[in-house]
Amino acid sequence: MKIALIGFGNAGSKVADEIFRYEQETGRSLSRYVVAINSARSDLAKLDEIPTDKQILIGQTDERVKGHGVGSDPELGAEVTRRDLQELERALDGVPVYDIDAFLLVAGLGGGTGSGGAPVLADRISEMFDEPVYGLGVLPSKDEGGRASFNAARSLQSFVDATNNLLLFDNDAWRGHQDTVEAGYERMNKEIAARIGTLLAAGNIDESEVSENVMDASDVRRTLDTGGISTVAYAETDLESETRQSQGLLGRFRGNGTGQETDTAKKISGLVRQAVQSRLTCPATVSSAERSLIVISGPPGEFSRKGLESARRWVEQQTASIEVLAGDDPRASANHVSAVVVLSNVTDVSRVDQLQEQAVDAADNIEDQASTREEDIERLIRDDEGRLDPL
Template identity: 45%
Template structure:
């Protein structure tokens, strides 16, 4: 499937850079460098290995509220800057051959202000500009990233999932690492999964697939929308250095060698099972998926047809759906046998449930802080009015002085309470009130409509 990549924010841009790097390292060709990255900052970032300088876009560099650090966690500012600089973004899109692509993949860290705020704006813009399918690869924050990151991600999901044709989730709690690092092994692992999945069906080798697949298979799999999760497994094998004719002769002559075929079939089935049962990009109950697709990639001699069919039948039972598509991606010079599985429109995703709940708790804490702040201000106003009124007891002597001191102490206490409430509100985040996802399956439901 030919893809155009669009990275949003610092982390999203680095993720695109790694995808391009893995594509080149593995000899695949599904983007052919057709990528664009954009960030909000005063000066352009460095550290890119695969994205050329002319394919990097800087937004907000003249905006008065954007600092050297970017939007400094202000989601609303990020959305405002993206909206204001849409003409600049559209001009940059002219460098992408989107009309020659089968789809667009927007990559963003949904827990960051830029990835969430600007990402939602740019996803909506791209969906309106092009007819090609629009997919989102969104990183979800880890628990240690805090409540504001969870709130950003929940708001982004509420906007992005219904807009995009499908949203591939990447959970940083499941895949811990340093997203700010230029060499995060978890990001490279994600890039490997993306490259193995989307490169299948592209004519970048001289081998002919037995179970050929093309972009329509991926489009059909992701068509239900909602949240998607990707699984992957690999094992080392001997590369197949023979020519095409020799490989075909060897393949047809294998018919009577049931022992070798049974061994290869078991290897393939085991690999697909590992891909589905080990670390998915976001943990989910695979039986809640509406559709699934499995791709087997590696030397042609290792791609057992019997094992492939057995693995497909197992996946149908595991995912509880007959809508299982499959294809192979022969790579004669590869020394790795790989299986990648994508589960589309999964509705039972505990991590997203937990993320939504934390977002709601954070929003409630912020609103509670605002209410406490308002009560404290009213209390101070009341005390000030009381102090300003003449006191007969105060006029008569020392008793009045004692009352004034007590009022002053009470006012000080109220001021301290107000300061504490201000701090709580600041900790809870600064984003404006936006409806959040209220129930566990709302994301999937919105995406499926």
């Protein structure tokens, strides 16, 4: 699938930067257009891969922003995005619509610029173009506090409504206990990039070999056409040394003995099960998915039609749905085999329920504090007997 990749806000731009890096490192050609949008000049300067001429600073004329960010205020983020929509529209004129299948708009939902501005831009893109707009939203961890949860719960509603499908990544599910904050985010961004890059590479015609089990952009689009929220499963396994030596040879794929073929089939089927049963990008009840898609990526000699069919039947059983598509992405030079499984339109997502509960509690605290704030201030600055008059 060929995309126009847009990073919005600090977290969204960093994730988009990592996806763009992953494409180049793995020889994939997915992003026909890439841009990073932010209200903080210093955050844009931290990007490594997205060129400076593809970085857009919004809110420069707003006296509350002036290149320093919106201070985790999503309403201000939405406001400056609407104000600068004409500039963003001019940038989008450069999108080669004849050569893309979809837009991918990436944003962190706990801050201000991305959580407020990304849904606004998604709406505008849908008005300007016929191609679907997919969102990739990053949920804040619980440690980031009530404000981040409050922002994310509100942004989530707007982002789902504004996109054809919203892929979720939950920081809480991926943050390592030993990670520093910076190292944790860097590692999580790499995890996101591997999953999204493997998913979108299916069916692309680049320097890779032609797929045996053909899958193209229409299969990805069909899976994500459900709308709602989706989560992505992923697992990989390194190649054995003897397999590395024979990379590029298709003999094993075409059958070098029933026993070997059976082993390969079990390996592929087991890899898909491992993916679904391990960490999803956002934890969800697998059986609540409406549609699913499986992509196997790696040297073609490691593929197995029987294994892929077995995996597809297993996912059908787990989701209680026959809407399961499966295909492969041959990469002759890859040093591992990976499986990515998209579970589209999941409706039982405990993390979203928890997020909403946190947000409601945060909203109640905000209201309680606001109702007593003026009285507290008066009590602080006035003397008890009222004998002192202000100057």
